[in-house]
Amino acid sequence: DTEVTQTPKHLVMGMTNKKSLKCEQHMGHRAMYWYKQKAKKPPELMFVYSYEKLSINESVPSRFSPECPNSSLLNLHLHALQPEDSALYLCASSQDMRRPGNTEAFFGQGTRLTVV
Amino acid sequence: QQQVKQSPQSLIVQKGGISIINCAYENTAFDYFPWYQQFPGKGPALLIAIRPDVSEKKEGRFTISFNKSAKQFSLHIMDSQPGDSATYFCAARGQGAQKLVFGQGTRLTINP
Numbered sequence: 284d285t286e287v288t289q290t291p292k293h294l295v296m297g298m299t300n301k302k303s304l305k306c307e308q309h310m311g312h313r314a315m316y317w318y319k320q321k322a323k324k325p326p327e328l329m330f331v332y333s334y335e336k337l338s339i340n341e342s343v344p345s346r347f348s349p350e351c352p353n354s355s356l357l358n359l360h361l362h363a364l365q366p367e368d369s370a371l372y373l374c375a376s377s378q379d380m381r382r383p384g385n386t387e388a389f390f391g392q393g394t395r396l397t398v399v
Numbered sequence: 400q401q402q403v404k405q406s407p408q409s410l411i412v413q414k415g416g417i418s419i420i421n422c423a424y425e426n427t428a429f430d431y432f433p434w435y436q437q438f439p440g441k442g443p444a445l446l447i448a449i450r451p452d453v454s455e456k457k458e459g460r461f462t463i464s465f466n467k468s469a470k471q472f473s474l475h476i477m478d479s480q481p482g483d484s485a486t487y488f489c490a491a492r493g494q495g496a497q498k499l500v501f502g503q504g505t506r507l508t509i510n511p
Binding site: 287314323324325326328331333338339373375380381386387388389390391392393395 | 431433435440441442443444445448486488492495496497498499501502503504506
């Protein structure tokens with residue numbers, strides 16, 4: 284099973300709403316990632332969790348709050364978003380890339396988020 | 400120095416032709432160079448990857464050519480098919496780093 288599952292696939296939320304994106308993998312990977320992708324642009328790294336601890340935060344605004352409840356799950360909590368936050372949010376997982384030989388990252392299908 | 404420059408932005412190739420996408424980098428600490436394929440509304444999927452100790456890697460119709468001295472690498476798609484129409488991203492990662500640096504992407508269209 285090389286699948287990273289993201290829910291929901293589509294989400295429309297108002298600027299005052301609170302919502303969460305969910306990501307799940309069962310490949311035994313110990314690193315999980317959130318990326319944001321705008322149309323016709325490459326994915327931009329937001330957060331990296333390694334062994335359930337936050338290891339990278341790419342200066343993401345606090346209205347995005349990640350959470351890693353266990354090694355298989357990754358959440359992204361959203362609050363008071365702006366219309367410019369509308370994008371495809373991608374989750375990915377991999378073995379610990381800091382170890383030699385661990386390279387491949389598997390991406391989920393993404394959540395298409397629209398902020399109105 | 401963290402950038403990966405990808406060209407062209409868009410490419411149109413006739414069915415059966417060869418599609419070529421190029422990437423260049425500056426950071427000599429990069430040691431892993433993957434190519435991702437992304438269809439509309441889907442997440443990127445790893446297509447093929449190479450390390451700098453190899454000058455070429457082939458998987459089916461897809462080949463990566465790597466020129467370490469020029470700090471360039473390219474993706475060649477032989478016998479291109481309409482189903483290959485997608486956006487392709489090159490990327491690079493330093494040893495022990497957790498972050499992939501992506502190129503800007505190439506939108507490939509294969510005309511039937």
